Amino acid sequence: MIMNTKYKEIIAHIRSLYPGRESIPLHEPVFAGNEKKYLLDCIDSTYVSSVGKYVDKFESMIRDYTGAGYAVATVNGTAALHIALKLAGVKAGDLVITQPLTYIATCNAIAYCGAEPVFTDIAEKSLGMSAEKLEQWLQENTVLEQTSDPDLPFRRIEKTSHRPVSACVPMHTFGHPCEIDRIAEICKTSNIALVEDSAESLGSTYKGKHTGNYGLMGVFSFNGNKTITTGGGGMIITGDESLARLAKHLTTQARTPHGWKIEHDQIGHNYRMPNLNAALGCAQIERIGDLIRSKRELAGNYAEFFRGLDIPFVTEPADSQSNYWLNSILLDNEQERDAFLQLCHDNGVLARPCWALMHNLPMFRHCLKSGLTMAESIEARLVNIPSGARL
Ligand SMILES: Cc1ncc(COP(=O)(O)O)c(C=O)c1O
Missing domain, CATH: 3.90.1150.10 (Aspartate Aminotransferase, domain 1)
Structure with a gap:
């Protein structure tokens, strides 16, 4: 009562x-800025799809806003996560650590790589991954193993299944940064790639640094329910130029650059953000x-x-x-x-x-x-x- x-x-x-x-x-969403103007400009230009100035512009605006080295726009945040995990080296049969309290897309992206999530608990203060619980799980359940691969001399292995633990994906729940500096340190000393699911945390910083910049790559979502929206859309940020280049390549059907030939050098994905969506994003991030x-x-x-x-x-x-x-x-x-x-x-x-x-x-x-x-x-x-x- x-x-x-x-x-x-x-x-x-x-x-x-x-x-x-x-x-x-x-x-x-709030559409109170240049959204209609940029969308009309996009339509008038006829560049509404995979080519156009707004994609480059939106990428550079996100890069500047987050302080990231590079930014690659994608069709949605789930696709961004999928590509980030692939580039982090996650392979079929691997294990990827994440938190149980997250949106389904985090785990789906892990599954798209043929890998399986491992769940460690969250911290009460942030509602994101607990650094302490992550460290504890790694200490109790994994070992570092030497390999014959010169590119990857050591890898972390889960003791009972003998499966590689190739990545960790903490999520900044509801926009609140998790203990990301400690998590980054643990991942580094454990030989595990860190991919931040920052889908919800555009505009959130930890110790003055924007979320998404603590690991190999960070990922944002611009779904209609997010702080800013492109209708549907996502972004990968990274400080590594070669990873950014590969991300662009994989998200654009792995087409080899050429003036007029149409050739592809591996199996890629049609994950690029259309110009129309990017136009909306440019207007949104201005506000x-x-x-x-x-x-x-x-x-x-x-x-x-x-x-x-x-x-x-x-x-x-x-x-x-x-x-x-x-x-x-x-x-x-x-x-x-x-x-x-x-x-x-x-x-x-x-x-x-x-x-x-x-x-x-x-x-x-x-x-x-x-x-x-x-x-x-x-x-x-x-x-x-x-x-x-x-x-
Ligand atoms: C934590 C989290 N990860 C990933 C995503 C996936 O983003 P999208 O809906 O743009 O695919 C979302 C949001 O929708 C999310 O909240």
Whole structure:
């Protein structure tokens, strides 16, 4: 009964933040800049597809904004992850460490490489991969093995299955940076490639460095629900010029450059971002400062409000600046979570629980995992509340 009164108060507060709305989505795009102008320019030029100036422009804007050396645009974030893992050397039969609390795309991209995820637990503060749990799993379950391959003299092997652990994919959950410097250090000393799933964290920094820049490659998504959108789209960032060149090659059907001949030198992918989508992206990133300012101001409002109600609100972890892509609260248990969600939906507030944990899904149930008590506890209690910028 007490909770019910609190829940009604929360819903009233959320509705007051988005006045005049019948139903309040979790996140929606804001098109208040040059979107129509650039899209029209694109249509007038007839370059709407795989060639055009906006793809190059959007890549260079993302590069400048994130401080990355190189940026390669893709058709979506899942494709970007797939190519990043492939270039990180992930092969069929390998194991790739990730977290159980993530969006399905992280694990699907691992599976597209013929590899299998291994799940280690998340940290309470960031909701992303716990550096401590990662290190513990590696110490207890893997060894370094010498190989006869001069390009890869040592590789990390899982002891019981004898399968190579070739990469680690931490995810910056809801935009909050995970303990990425410690994770990068662990991966380096363990001979494991680090690919950051930064799909949700454009605009989020850790110790002053933009997320996505800590490993071999980082990946962003510009799906319609993200901080900025291209309709559908993704990006790989890296500091390695040869990896960037290969990423461009693989995402453009591995076509060999030539004025007019059409030849391909390996099996590639049709993963390039169309010019139309990039045009939208250019207009969107011009406004990213305002969007993130508005989202952080909203998070500040929520933090103060939930402190008054004594309900935990997830704030940015130490040493980080979050884009607060999705705001979250933690309720007492699953029953409370579901009761609150039902009331929200009955009142036009489209809050939602987090994703079902990956290790509980039929495709990944058999995969290796460590104790996942933090992820289980968070999944049962977390609710994402409306987080769209108010501009
Ligand atoms: C954590 C995470 N990884 C990957 C993706 C995949 O991005 P996309 O939807 O652009 O393929 C998303 C978002 O959708 C995501 O949230």
